[in-house]
Amino acid sequence: MRANCWMGRNTVEVREVPDPQIMNDRDAVVRITSTSICGSDLHLYDGYIPTMKKGDVLGHEFMGEVVEVGREVRNLRIGDRVVVPFPIACGHCVACERGFFSVCENSNPNAGLAEMVMGHSPAGIYGYSHMLGGFAGGQAEYARVPFADIGPIKIEDDLRDEQVLFLSDVFPTGYMGAEMCDIQRGDIIAVWGAGPVGQFAMASARMLGAERVIAIDRYPQRLRIAQENTGAEVINYEQVDVLEVLRDMTAGRGPDACIDAVGSESHHPSSAINAYDRGKQAVRLETDRPHALREAVLSCRNAGIVSVIGAYGGFIDKFPMGSLMNRSLTLRSGQCHVQRYLRPLLDRIRRGEIDPSFVITHRMRLDEAPKAYEIFKNKQQDCNKVVLSV
Ligand SMILES: [Zn+2]
Numbered sequence: 018m019r020a021n022c023w024m025g026r027n028t029v030e031v032r033e034v035p036d037p038q039i040m041n042d043r044d045a046v047v048r049i050t051s052t053s054i055c056g057s058d059l060h061l062y063d064g065y066i067p068t069m070k071k072g073d074v075l076g077h078e079f080m081g082e083v084v085e086v087g088r089e090v091r092n093l094r095i096g097d098r099v100v101v102p103f104p105i106a107c108g109h110c111v112a113c114e115r116g117f118f119s120v121c122e123n124s125n126p127n128a129g130l131a132e133m134v135m136g137h138s139p140a141g142i143y144g145y146s147h148m149l150g151g152f153a154g155g156q157a158e159y160a161r162v163p164f165a166d167i168g169p170i171k172i173e174d175d176l177r178d179e180q181v182l183f184l185s186d187v188f189p190t191g192y193m194g195a196e197m198c199d200i201q202r203g204d205i206i207a208v209w210g211a212g213p214v215g216q217f218a219m220a221s222a223r224m225l226g227a228e229r230v231i232a233i234d235r236y237p238q239r240l241r242i243a244q245e246n247t248g249a250e251v252i253n254y255e256q257v258d259v260l261e262v263l264r265d266m267t268a269g270r271g272p273d274a275c276i277d278a279v280g281s282e283s284h285h286p287s288s289a290i291n292a293y294d295r296g297k298q299a300v301r302l303e304t305d306r307p308h309a310l311r312e313a314v315l316s317c318r319n320a321g322i323v324s325v326i327g328a329y330g331g332f333i334d335k336f337p338m339g340s341l342m343n344r345s346l347t348l349r350s351g352q353c354h355v356q357r358y359l360r361p362l363l364d365r366i367r368r369g370e371i372d373p374s375f376v377i378t379h380r381m382r383l384d385e386a387p388k389a390y391e392i393f394k395n396k397q398q399d400c401n402k403v404v405l406s407v
């Protein structure tokens with residue numbers, strides 16, 4: 018089959034790779050119809066995630082048709098149309114039983130590698146390094162889906178791929194980011210990063226009752242998508258001092274909760290500060306650049322919540338712990354426990370409360386993946402989200 022493979026820093030290639038096989042009775046094989054490129058795929062593309070190997074199949078956002086099932090998969094049949102959640106979860110361990118699917122104890126065969134960096138291992142993830150399981154991803158014609166009796170959700174009505182594909186990651190991830198803010202009536206929620214995850218966090222904050230949502234980014238097109246689709250007020254951080262503007266917008270208090278939807282490759286408008294963190298990252302003194310996170314902590318109102326859904330890989334420097342501790346802030350984070358949200362969010366889509374396809378700016382073919390990565394990475398053509406049809 019054809020698949021989009023990681024070939025080294027800034028290089029992906031669509032190549033011929035072996036077809037996936039059923040390896041376990043709980044596996045299924047899915048023929049992929051639509052797949053998308055995630056902001057977190059750019060961390061792989063940029064070479065910041067360790068334990069990638071040349072030839073690894075990328076992609077963790079995909080859907081398609083079941084073409085093969087293992088003996089133990091009784092909930093799916095050949096021909097079923099499914100969306101596959103990005104964290105691989107067994108459904109029966111202590112973590113899964115409590116709903117913490119993204120930290121499943123049984124789905125990462127390379128847990129030892131992750132333990133060296135993180136202390137304990139999270140779940141395996143499709144197409145996201147050997148440290149997270151070395152699973153082949155979904156930017157391909159077919160994918161092997163482990164624990165298929167637990168993860169995938171069947172799509173039984175006529176919703177288009179574009180309306181349900183993002184249940185695999187960015188919609189639930191944004192939703193969980195908003196849910197972690199414990200939103201009360203009248204709350205103001207600020208979101209760093211107006212990419213697709215940030216946009217879904219804003220839309221979700223609204224659905225959960227936030228009175229005002231504020232988007233912080235530097236790309237006018239992304240701010241416009243956020244404004245038009247979620248009613249967000251917008252701040253371009255290259256033009257103003259974010260802390261000061263947020264104070265002005267919130268009667269001096271700061272937003273009730275701040276969401277970091279940027280993660281490890283954030284950018285700072287001051288070239289000196291930006292260079293400082295880039296330099297430390299380059300010599301591996303820190304793996305992640307935490308500009309957005311620092312600002313989210315400092316901006317948040319006293320006793321507020323900082324919710325981190327942007328992806329981080331390892332270690333950061335100069336984290337404002339004094340601000341967090343002295344001002345009674347709560348820090349919450351996590352890779353999304355997607356399996357928890359599939360049914361309720363599909364119901365919201367079905368009821369017409371949200372049409373997730375609003376984030377899409379580019380529709381291309383799997384064969385065009387190398388070009389799509391370049392366009393997405395460099396934000397050419399106002400790129401916000403790329404969907405690849407297979
Ligand atoms: Zn993703």
Ligand SMILES: [Zn+2]
Pocket residue numbers: 106107108109110111112113114120121122123124
């Ligand atoms: Zn589990």
